[in-house]
Amino acid sequence: MEQASNLQTAALNLISKYFGQSTAEVYGQFFSGEPDDVIITSLSEIMVDYVGEEKAKAEINKMTGGVVV
Secondary structure, three states: OOOOOHHHHHHHHHHHHHHOHHHHHHHHHHHOOOOHHHHHHHHHHHHHHHHOHHHHHHHHHHHHOOOOO
8 A cells, every 4th residue: 555645645635624534535435545746636626626826825835834835
């Protein structure tokens, strides 16, 4: 079984915070084996739809330590 990256774990924690653990589990399967850029793109899309672009960018920047977005 492939180990999740730190980014994947952080993304799933953020998804769980906003969308619940069940949704995070579904995304965990989707993210499995995906590169970081795919994870960030997917996370950005769902977060923008839910909380708006500004808040999504702020949350993702906080999650990544300002490295992405």
